[in-house]
Amino acid sequence: MFSYYVQLGVRSLKRNPWLTALMVMAIGFGVAASMITYSVFRAVSGNPIPEKSERLFIPQIDSWGPKYNLLGNEPPYALNYVDAMAMMRTHKAKHQTMLYPIGLSALPRGGQSIPFTVEGFTVQSDFFAMFDVPFQYGGAWPTSDDDQRAAVVVISRKLNDKLFGGENSLGREITLSGHNYRVVGITENWNPKPRFFAVWGGSSFGNPSDIYIPISRAMDLRIDTAGNNSCRGRIDYSDWDGWLQSNCVWVTPWVQLDSAAEVAQYRQFLEGYAADQQRAGRYGWAPNVRLRNVMEWLDYMQVVPKESSISLLVALGFFAICLINTIGLLLAKFLRRAGEIGVRRALGASRREIYVQYLIEAGAVGLAGGVLGLLLTALGISGVGLLFQPQIARLAHLDFTLVGLTLLVSIFATMVAALYPTWRAAQVQPAWQLKSN
Secondary structure, three states: OHHHHHHHHHHHHHHOHHHHHHHHHHHHHHHHHHHHHHHHHHHHHOOOOOOOOOOEEEEEEOOOOOOOOEOOOEOOOOEOHHHHHHHHHHOOOOEEEEEEEEEEEEEOHHHOOOOEEEEEEEEOOHHHHHOOOOEEEEOOOOHHHHHHOOOEEEEEHHHHHHHHOOOOOOOOEEEEOOEEEEEEEEEOOOOOOOOHHHOOOOOOOOOOOOEEEEHHHHHHOOOOOOOOOEOOOOOOOOOHHHHHOOOOEOEEEEEEOOOHHHHHHHHHHHHHHHHHHHHHOOOOOOOOEEEEEHHHHHHHOOOOOHHHHHHHHHHHHHHHHHHHHHHHHHHHHHHOOHHHHHHHHHOOOOHHHHHHHHHHHHHHHHHHHHHHHHHHHHHHHOOHHHOOOHHHHOOOOOOHHHHHHHHHHHHHHHHHHOHHHHHHHHOOOHHHHHHHO
């Protein structure tokens, strides 16, 4: 019976090709607009590290005071060097790291080629375990290398391919801005979206990092940050040491806390540290601290671009208008066949069978609209860069999930739109139709 209804539906669609084409186009354009904007929204609003997002926290301490704080008396986005080092020395968290972005020049092998710029982060050894960084070869440097300020480096697979042709380069040396580093690890292609640990000071949707070096080594070499350096009040430093002792914030700390008890203890530690600084005279205000996990941090920093949310709402509104038009077209199409429905009802067809037949016909329209929507979605994704920043636009892509979702949404939405026209068709009175004809 299902195949019979499908045949009836196809014949009906062929009987009114222009009306069918209008419905397919309305569904196709509506679903394509929704899927194009959804592909961008999906890319920028996902959980970048779902296994650990509730166990990774970014501590914030108010080192500026109420006069210079952010909106809502919020503390600075990052820490100054003095506070960051003090927190790391206490080692109150199971795993902890502080980091900041850098940009160095890499010298290809043999020194016969032109140096090129590489980007990355100065981190501590715990960084790699905390953020589940995958490795192709080797791994993180030992914690002792942080203390010994060792000249070691973890490089990306892409950089390893460029410098060493993809060979296992563990133990070999590379030259970065005139200093040699020993390769101890090569990461797989790893670049979480959004790049939560670099929301402030780096780029949420930037290119994958090329290098990671110990922050202690970077301090010895006086490697400046390539990210934000935010200061308040009178800037009273003139050299490297003065900058380290200033109130400028540029270091981002992260800690891993595995239970609610650890979170509560660490929060108490932050408040106690701020209170100690107040008593010591560094802070002239009451303790003001924050401890946000990954998703809370992304929400606070408003990582999801406003234009992606707005464009998604606009697209959904456009899709709703297309569905309303489809309701009208389906209603006109079904009621024009009132005589046919009357004959079928007089021959014994139940209202349920009328419902099934016309919903299947609507589903066929939805499937055709979905196929058209897929073609338009593929075309539209290639032009997303006209609306969004390039680094965000390149995240949108058509995968199997989006293909399935496009077809499913198209068929389901069309069948929902067909409920009222189908109900009206099922209400046709066979006696009246037979008499009038």
